[in-house]
């Protein structure tokens with residue numbers, strides 16, 4: 196199976212940021228909602244969850260940095276959806292965002308979860324953001340695990 200398994204996670208007392216691109220919001224908003232559900236299920240208090248919308252995936256890196264610096268979160272989930280189109284934008288944005296998120300992980304003391312879907316088709320994007328296959332839930336769980344690691 197492809198899915199990640201999680202030991203019992205406890206989000207109580209952890210501050211979690213969720214940055215969401217509005218581009219392809221039919222995909223990113225269900226991912227965000229599943230992520231928020233995972234945080235709630237793990238006991239993260241409502242007032243400890245900081246959601247920040249940004250225009251597109253390219254901006255999620257700045258949005259994550261902002262939450263780290265301004266809200267002092269223990270982890271961030273960066274959510275976006277890139278769908279390959281006719282231009283080279285897909286490649287440039289995907290490369291920039293994955294490098295940017297990696298940089299935040301290595302250069303700040305805050306883990307940033309890579310919640311950016313890179314899809315060849317709209318069908319792939321829908322499949323990865325709906326029902327049991329909605330990846331947002333596991334991203335929320337990943338953020339709690341990594342935030343706990345940061346605090347340990």
Ligand code: RBF
Pocket residue numbers: 216218219250251252253254275276277278279280282284285288
């Ligand atoms: N943002 C996304 O989140 N997903 C996309 O699939 C996407 N495709 C784009 C394609 C083109 C041709 C352009 C110009 C932008 C695209 N963006 C996309 C927006 C991008 O992430 C960013 O918001 C803008 O380039 C402004 O910096």
